[in-house]
Amino acid sequence: MNQPLLSVNNLTHLYAPGKGFSDVSFDLWPGEVLGIVGESGSGKTTLLKSISARLTPQQGEFATRTVRCTR
Known part of the structure; x- marks a missing residue:
């Protein structure tokens, strides 16, 4: 396959100015x-929660080879 894993x-x-990503x-x-x-507080855990679909991102998208999430 010629596509990324993620x-x-x-x-x-x-969450607030400067908090999150x-x-x-x-x-x-x-x-x-x-x-x-x-x-x-720079957003590492928030980013990983968003990518694992435990938290809905406010905007943007991510996709794996089998799952796509767009906001």
Whole structure:
């Protein structure tokens, strides 16, 4: 297959100014390793909850090879 395992486009979820994440985009391909790093409150957990569909993002989209979520 010639498509990423995970594709994230312009995903945003903000709790307050500077809390959460804004306009995150990336593709994760087979064999790649992705690290999520940042200060406390920078949105790491919120991003992962959004990608795992435990939290609905305010805007953007993500897709796996079998699931697509658009907001």
